[in-house]
Amino acid sequence: MHDVVVIGAGPAGAAAAATAARAGLRTALIDKARFPRDKLCGGGFTGRSLGYYQQIYGAPRPDAPFLTRNEMAFYAFGEHLGTYQDCPPLHLAMRRSLDAEMFARAVAMGAEDYTGRGMSSLTPAGAVTLTDGTHLRGRIVIGADGVNSPSARVLFGSAFDRSKIGFALEVESEGDPDKLPVRIDFGAAEWGYGWAFPKYHGVTVGVGGVMQRNTDLKSALTNYLKFTGTQAHGPVKGQFLPFGQARKVPGLGTVLLAGDAAGLVDPITGEGIAYAMKSGQLAAQAAIRALSAGTPQSALAAYRADLRSITRAISQARNLRQLMFRPVFRSTFIRGFSRSSTLRQEYLRLLAGETEYADITRAVGRRLPALLWRTLAHTR
Numbered sequence: 106m107h108d109v110v111v112i113g114a115g116p117a118g119a120a121a122a123a124t125a126a127r128a129g130l131r132t133a134l135i136d137k138a139r140f141p142r143d144k145l146c147g148g149g150f151t152g153r154s155l156g157y158y159q160q161i162y163g164a165p166r167p168d169a170p171f172l173t174r175n176e177m178a179f180y181a182f183g184e185h186l187g188t189y190q191d192c193p194p195l196h197l198a199m200r201r202s203l204d205a206e207m208f209a210r211a212v213a214m215g216a217e218d219y220t221g222r223g224m225s226s227l228t229p230a231g232a233v234t235l236t237d238g239t240h241l242r243g244r245i246v247i248g249a250d251g252v253n254s255p256s257a258r259v260l261f262g263s264a265f266d267r268s269k270i271g272f273a274l275e276v277e278s279e280g281d282p283d284k285l286p287v288r289i290d291f292g293a294a295e296w297g298y299g300w301a302f303p304k305y306h307g308v309t310v311g312v313g314g315v316m317q318r319n320t321d322l323k324s325a326l327t328n329y330l331k332f333t334g335t336q337a338h339g340p341v342k343g344q345f346l347p348f349g350q351a352r353k354v355p356g357l358g359t360v361l362l363a364g365d366a367a368g369l370v371d372p373i374t375g376e377g378i379a380y381a382m383k384s385g386q387l388a389a390q391a392a393i394r395a396l397s398a399g400t401p402q403s404a405l406a407a408y409r410a411d412l413r414s415i416t417r418a419i420s421q422a423r424n425l426r427q428l429m430f431r432p433v434f435r436s437t438f439i440r441g442f443s444r445s446s447t448l449r450q451e452y453l454r455l456l457a458g459e460t461e462y463a464d465i466t467r468a469v470g471r472r473l474p475a476l477l478w479r480t481l482a483h484t485r
């Protein structure tokens with residue numbers, strides 16, 4: 106019997122296991138892969154991610170190869186909005202080394218290593234069977250097994266809602282990372298974006314958007330590679346991206362879901378590492394409190410309440426996404442981003458974790474009459 110069994114050792118699972126083990130709980134950390142393992146991702150590690158990393162691991166930064174950039178180029182619907190030198194730092198890493206580093210920290214803090222075998226069955230009461238036949242029982246289980254979450258499938262019948270899910274394609278490309286800024290293209294996919302992120306050994310290029318609106322994402326990627334002047338070097342890979350559909354109840358019984366398994370990706374920036382780490386930490390903290398009170402079944406309600414700041418931010422971002430991607434607002438958004446330093450700065454401050462969607466929503470609300478007026482003037 107473990108106090109906490111964590112399924113999945115990505116950013117959410119490693120954060121949960123590190124937090125629980127550091128508090129002295131007997132913690133098992135399961136992953137079907139052995140680390141280091143690859144994970145399809147742009148590897149953009151924002152100031153928000155760095156802040157959460159420092160809170161969780163008590164270290165200044167991950168001990169993994171990092172490229173740090175202050176220069177960012179923005180495009181929207183094929184138009185160059187500007188290249189800015191004074192952005193808050195964005196760190197770029199390969200997930201293979203980043204996740205291995207966080208996993209190692211969780212184990213060093215006392216989590217027991219059950220990697221290299223997957224979860225094959227789970228009950229809402231916390232009985233877990235692994236693919237090698239090992240049986241574990243967790244007084245609390247944290248399902249942090251990614252967007253295709255087997256834990257969520259066991260609990261709810263499906264890992265996500267296909268009508269709302271995002272999908273992304275990515276490819277590694279050759280190019281001199283020193284000569285390239287971080288690049289983000291709003292609208293490179295329908296209700297989504299494209300990115301070209303320099304790394305130590307080349308550039309990661311991708312496009313992603315709401316799946317139902319992107320029936321031919323492969324062509325969107327081909328066009329984007331042409332537009333950015335990059336050559337694919339390696340296979341094109343794809344993965345679901347759970348942006349904008351956070352689970353209303355993140356778990357069942359004594360099983361809590363964290364990270365992508367709970368649908369916690371920002372629908373505007375596509376960022377998921379930060380919320381994965383934070384939700385893993387919050388799930389473990391709820392488990393620690395519930396176990397010390399002797400009421401493991403109270404963990405889910407407490408976690409759900411603590412997660413509200415993230416789920417509210419995601420739903421506010423989903424509303425704001427309308428103003429970016431609805432064709433009627435497009436020209437207003439483009440002009441706003443390229444000419445108003447406020448809109449741009451707010452976006453950058455958001456990535457840095459210096460502001461929240463609640464503040465941006467309030468600011469947009471104040472400016473909405475003027476925004477609508479300008480939009481109407483332009484559509485006449």
Ligand SMILES: Cc1cc2nc3c(=O)[nH]c(=O)nc-3n(C[C@H](O)[C@H](O)[C@H](O)COP(=O)(O)OP(=O)(O)OC[C@H]3O[C@@H](n4cnc5c(N)ncnc54)[C@H](O)[C@@H]3O)c2cc1C
Binds near residue numbers: 115136144224364375
């Ligand atoms: C193309 C793309 C680009 C992205 N770019 C960025 C970016 O630049 N910056 C950013 O912040 N976010 C980005 N994201 C989002 C980010 O990758 C995710 O939000 C983040 O990885 C979520 O972390 P997680 O720990 O919840 O899940 P994951 O990182 O997916 O980890 C889940 C773990 O569960 C394990 N697992 C799965 N099934 C089982 C099982 N049966 N038993 C045991 N273990 C299991 C997996 O092996 C895996 O290690 C991107 C996503 C995509 C698809």
